[in-house]
Amino acid sequence: MRSTTGLLKRTLAFSALGIIMLRVSSAYFHNSTIPAIANYFGTKGRYEEVNPYLIDDILSVNKSLSKPPSADCRAIHLTAVIRHGTRYPTTKNIKRMKRLYSLVVHESQGAYAWLRDIKHNWNMWYTEDMDGKLVEKGRDDHRHLAMRLATSFPSLISMDNFENNRIKFITSSKHRCVDSVESFQEGLHRHWDIQDKQYTHEINDTLMRFFDKCKKFVDDVENNKTALLEVDLFKASDEMKKVQKRIAERLAVPLSDMTPDMVEAAFFLCSYEFAIKTVNSPWCNMFDETDAQVLEYKNDLKQYWKRGYGHDINRKSSCSLFHDLFQRLDQAAYDHRFGLVSEVVTVQVGHAETLLPLLSLMGFFRDETPLTAANFRTQHGRTFRTSQIVPYAANLVFVLYDCNDGLRLRFLLNEKPMTFPGVDLPDPLYSTVREHYGDLLRGCNFEKECELRGANRKNTEL
Ligand SMILES: *[C@@H]1O[C@H](CO)[C@@H](O)[C@H](O)[C@H]1NC(C)=O
Ligand SMILES: *[C@@H]1O[C@H](CO)[C@@H](O)[C@H](O)[C@H]1NC(C)=O
Numbered sequence: 285m286r287s288t289t290g291l292l293k294r295t296l297a298f299s300a301l302g303i304i305m306l307r308v309s310s311a312y313f314h315n316s317t318i319p320a321i322a323n324y325f326g327t328k329g330r331y332e333e334v335n336p337y338l339i340d341d342i343l344s345v346n347k348s349l350s351k352p353p354s355a356d357c358r359a360i361h362l363t364a365v366i367r368h369g370t371r372y373p374t375t376k377n378i379k380r381m382k383r384l385y386s387l388v389v390h391e392s393q394g395a396y397a398w399l400r401d402i403k404h405n406w407n408m409w410y411t412e413d414m415d416g417k418l419v420e421k422g423r424d425d426h427r428h429l430a431m432r433l434a435t436s437f438p439s440l441i442s443m444d445n446f447e448n449n450r451i452k453f454i455t456s457s458k459h460r461c462v463d464s465v466e467s468f469q470e471g472l473h474r475h476w477d478i479q480d481k482q483y484t485h486e487i488n489d490t491l492m493r494f495f496d497k498c499k500k501f502v503d504d505v506e507n508n509k510t511a512l513l514e515v516d517l518f519k520a521s522d523e524m525k526k527v528q529k530r531i532a533e534r535l536a537v538p539l540s541d542m543t544p545d546m547v548e549a550a551f552f553l554c555s556y557e558f559a560i561k562t563v564n565s566p567w568c569n570m571f572d573e574t575d576a577q578v579l580e581y582k583n584d585l586k587q588y589w590k591r592g593y594g595h596d597i598n599r600k601s602s603c604s605l606f607h608d609l610f611q612r613l614d615q616a617a618y619d620h621r622f623g624l625v626s627e628v629v630t631v632q633v634g635h636a637e638t639l640l641p642l643l644s645l646m647g648f649f650r651d652e653t654p655l656t657a658a659n660f661r662t663q664h665g666r667t668f669r670t671s672q673i674v675p676y677a678a679n680l681v682f683v684l685y686d687c688n689d690g691l692r693l694r695f696l697l698n699e700k701p702m703t704f705p706g707v708d709l710p711d712p713l714y715s716t717v718r719e720h721y722g723d724l725l726r727g728c729n730f731e732k733e734c735e736l737r738g739a740n741r742k743n744t745e746l
């Protein structure tokens with residue numbers, strides 16, 4: 285009797301401890317506001333994950349990175365090509381997220397605390413009219429980026445240049461881009477503590493949404509069901525099936541309900557809740573690191589075949605933006621030699637779809653082996669990783685310096701200096717860069733690259 289009571293007491297104490305431990309571990313799990321899989325969100329990733337020092341101080345800049353190439357150098361021009369900030373999901377994804385939410389609420393039999401959390405404490409707050417619009421965090425992305433760039437390059441992004449219209453703003457016509465450029469300007473106002481100056485921008489889709497204007501791209505890739513074959517194959521791969529299976533088990537729903545689209549909707553929910561609200565939502569608990577790597581690869585495959593090296597026209601569609609960039613640099617060099625640079629800074633706001641083709645055209649992040657559905661395992665160390673390259677507010681910054689030995693060009697991606705592929709020394713002479721891209725500078729004709737082969741191609745194919 286005695287020993288039984290003792291055992292019972294011990295059992296009770298043990299299970300009480302078990303409950304406490306469960307609480308502690310789940311609190312631990314939820315405690316960090318950063319999901320463990322936050323580095324795998326691809327184009328839906330937060331900028332701070334690429335530069336973690338910003339988590340502590342969003343306005344901090346690494347001064348050693350904005351020092352001129354040498355003491356005798358003077359910065360004379362800066363062009364920045366920037367992706368819009370954090371945005372709402374598109375209508376298509378919101379619809380999917382709603383279907384997933386309904387599935388979890390009505391079908392899931394799982395017993396996890398985070399599942400109860402989704403069912404009882406989480407509300408489906410996304411509405412279809414949010415359709416891709418910039419969120420408040422997205423405005424902050426651009427305000428803060430503007431302030432950091434002004435701190436890093438004070439002689440170029442200066443109040444004097446701003447007030448005398450030597451800083452030019454160009455944007456894609458999309459709302460999220462226009463709102464981003466206005467937020468960037470607000471950031472500058474705040475940085476210099478000025479109130480009244482009205483600022484303007486120019487909308488130029490020829491430049492910032494070249495992909496819509498390139499007929500060959502639209503026909504051969506955008507509207508071509510087989511152009512993204514590798515993505516479809518990967519969605520049907522064993523790796524993806526295992527993810528579906530693991531998640532169906534965690535939720536305790538039939539495997540047939542957990543389609544790749546539903547898995548992706550859950551991944552999006554986790555990434556949007558984090559990017560928009562900076563919360564580690566219970567949706568993130570559906571994934572372990574392997575799941576996240578598979579989904580990251582799926583997204584990278586899509587970008588690779590639609591915006592990167594997968595098809596040559598993806599890169600070539602950015603020829604006009606490429607030439608525009610070098611014309612600005614040439615003009616600044618010329619102006620500097622013969623007087624005052626009239627356009628000291630150019631800020632251009634567009635999309636991930638604007639930045640990726642340009643980076644690919646210039647040879648950045650080119651892996652030796654193409655990304656395919658079959659080589660997920662061997663592509664672990666790939667350089668084409670959109671989580672690192674194009675998070676929200678991703679930015680390409682080109683700074684032209686006048687030095688004793690000539691003009692030099694620095695290139696920064698997301699505020700980190702990069703070497704041009706094939707040039708391989710930091711801050712090369714501008715003439716070296718021009719030589720390196722000689723073929724593109726002499727060719728890469730947008731009209732020619734983007735026209736369809738033969739006038740009546742569609743008919744002749746019948
Ligand atoms: C600043 O940049 C330098 C040079 O790349 C690097 O060594 C240093 O760690 C960076 N500092 C911070 C705080 O990131
Ligand atoms: C857009 O930019 C291109 C290249 O700089 C230029 O030729 C064109 O005139 C601009 N279009 C508009 C509408 O400003």
Ligand SMILES: *[C@@H]1O[C@H](CO)[C@@H](O)[C@H](O)[C@H]1NC(C)=O
Nearest residue numbers: 503504505508509510511595
């Ligand atoms: C569609 O894409 C496939 C695969 O890249 C390509 O072979 C085919 O020529 C494309 N079709 C058209 C009409 O461009």
